[in-house]
Ligand SMILES: CCCCCCCCCCCCCC(=O)SCCNC(=O)CCNC(=O)[C@H](O)C(C)(C)COP(=O)(O)OP(=O)(O)OC[C@H]1O[C@@H](n2cnc3c(N)ncnc32)[C@H](O)[C@@H]1OP(=O)(O)O
């Protein structure tokens with residue numbers, strides 16, 4: 189029934205104030221106001237309609253993305269939206285496109301690696317979108333191994349220019365978003381060669397297309413790399429290829445904040461760490477963590493509302509059937525994902541703080557926290573995107589058959605989201621960076637250099653290696669210090685075991701490659717500890733709103749105890765818990781699920797997502813699922829006629845066994 193809230197009973201059960209939780213989820217009242225206003229603006233503007241995009245051809249989808257992106261930019265300019273509002277507009281527009289790479293990577297790369305002069309020149313054009321840029325690093329042959337890139341930028345002192353060249357097919361740039369059809373410029377990563385010497389990978393601003401007719405400049409071959417996973421989905425983006433044939437750019441288009449090439453061709457490296465050339469990736473990895481909570485929350489919101497609407501079995505004497513959300517199996521799969529969405533939200537907030545802090549320090553030439561910022565952004569990007577991709581797929585299964593329908597919103601969400609496990613660093617490759625950082629930290633224990641930040645717990649190695657968990661009853665698993673100690677001792681013991689095993693190899697690099705799988709496990713344990721500890725810090729801080737803290741506490745312990753359950757092998761093999769304590773954790777989990785159950789729908793309402801943004805018949809706010817599923821089905825072009833195209837050509841001859849031209 190139209191206008192009726194089918195989930196009203198669920199909402200009435202809530203034991204906390206949803207409006208207060210909305211503020212906690214958004215981060216502040218101001219952030220909530222902005223999100224709420226912009227999401228509703230996008231939802232009501234017909235240009236941002238998106239329900240039809242799965243049926244568009246690639247060309248139609250691409251053009252539709254251009255239309256939306258340019259319209260969004262027009263709105264940003266005409267309504268003088270702030271940066272924050274502009275970002276929200278792009279998020280709620282919910283269609284990957286060139287704007288993401290222009291604002292998300294091209295502009296930050298120039299800001300981070302360009303001199304002040306270069307910033308003035310290029311950012312004034314980029315900020316007005318008089319040029320459109322992308323980030324061209326990955327090549328056909330190398331993505332993860334950035335030092336293995338082959339594109340060259342050779343300095344020619346005669347003309348004061350760099351010659352950009354793609355010496356092999358594998359050196360073609362391949363994947364950059366926005367490159368294929370839209371970008372006029374790119375920050376291109378290439379090996380810098382001066383006087384015959386290779387100085388490694390550096391960034392260069394390169395014009396790719398004419399600003400008059402958009403044709404590629406002579407010496408440049410460029411195009412789209414083709415269809416990607418899923419219908420619609422990430423195919424709105426023009427990921428591209430690019431080859432240079434001795435293409436010349438002026439010397440001052442090398443990004444020279446970190447190192448320079450003089451007029452004479454002399455290479456001058458500054459005294460800042462060379463890894464700052466990777467700075468744009470660190471910044472984007474940080475934003476990807478917050479976006480993980482957003483994507484997971486969307487899937488969880490759909491699965492939770494639908495699980496409350498959907499009924500199967502359990503009716504007695506023809507009475508009402510059981511809501512599937514009441515099955516403990518459904519709760520055991522769904523509530524940890526709900527808890528994870530909140531956990532990633534809070535760790536994302538903390539990571540943003542860490543990133544701002546390291547940026548300020550770098551500006552003051554303090555590089556001490558750079559390795560930790562790299563390890564945290566890499567590890568958390570990896571951990572949260574893997575969990576989110578798996579979580580979206582689990583939500584699809586939680587919705588049974590209807591979850592497989594396009595109009596559930598889940599297939600497209602998965603297809604758009606899953607490359608996050610690969611882009612901005614393959615998730616395994618990134619965990620290996622964390623592992624290197626952990627092995628270095630362990631090797632320095634006892635050297636007098638106390639581990640700090642997220643590895644501070646390693647400074648208590650003596651205690652954590654010997655301690656035995658004090659949990660004696662299920663409620664002890666609601667004690668933050670007992671939970672933290674279990675996670676700390678597991679992470680430390682796994683790292684120390686890896687370090688001990690490494691030390692058995694004469695050649696450390698060889699040992700590292702033999703132990704890769706164990707090292708990744710140790711890195712994941714460390715990252716999970718970070719997320720648990722930041723969630724605990726959140727619930728121990730000041731939280732306003734009726735009943736809000738209680739709900740967050742429940743979610744925090746669900747998050748931690750479900751991880752304990754999932755990785756029980758680690759916890760048991762490191763003696764961080766006993767089998768009896770593990771079973772007390774499972775007992776506590778069941779009790780927490782019962783406490784979350786009446787609040788589940790309200791906890792996803794707190795995400796404040798519009799039906800437009802969710803894009804899901806199953807996740808509708810009003811829960812009016814079945815009539816809307818019919819409406820969606822009837823919109824399918826196959827239902828335009830009752831007798832389909834092809835009937836006379838194929839079905840009728842088959843039924844009548846009348847194939848005049850068939851020959852054996
Ligand atoms: C709507 C708004 C949102 C918009 C968002 C944008 C949309 C997004 C859309 C999606 C768009 C997708 C866009 C895209 O996909 S863009 C392309 C992304 N590509 C990648 O992420 C490539 C991944 N590979 C790498 O990053 C490097 O090659 C790695 C790291 C693997 C190795 O590296 P390397 O070969 O050099 O060797 P090493 O391991 O010997 O390390 C040597 C030392 O360097 C330190 N180190 C390494 N890295 C960093 C670092 N970063 N900061 C600080 N330090 C760092 C390291 O700890 C070590 O330190 P130490 O042990 O010596 O002390």
Ligand SMILES: Cc1cc2nc3c(=O)[nH]c(=O)nc-3n(C[C@H](O)[C@H](O)[C@H](O)COP(=O)(O)OP(=O)(O)OC[C@H]3O[C@@H](n4cnc5c(N)ncnc54)[C@H](O)[C@@H]3O)c2cc1C
Pocket residue numbers: 289323324325326329330331332333362363364365422427607610611612613614615616617620704
């Ligand atoms: C949708 C999408 C958008 C993208 N956008 C951009 C963009 O805008 N700009 C850009 O420059 N790039 C972009 N990329 C490229 C992306 O950054 C790379 O694909 C990514 O960094 C992974 O590199 P790769 O493809 O070389 O994977 P590979 O490194 O070839 O990975 C293949 C397998 O090898 C494993 N592996 C690799 N190295 C190791 C190792 N040392 N130890 C153990 N295992 C290893 C990996 O775990 C993986 O299982 C995009 C990619 C996608 C999918």
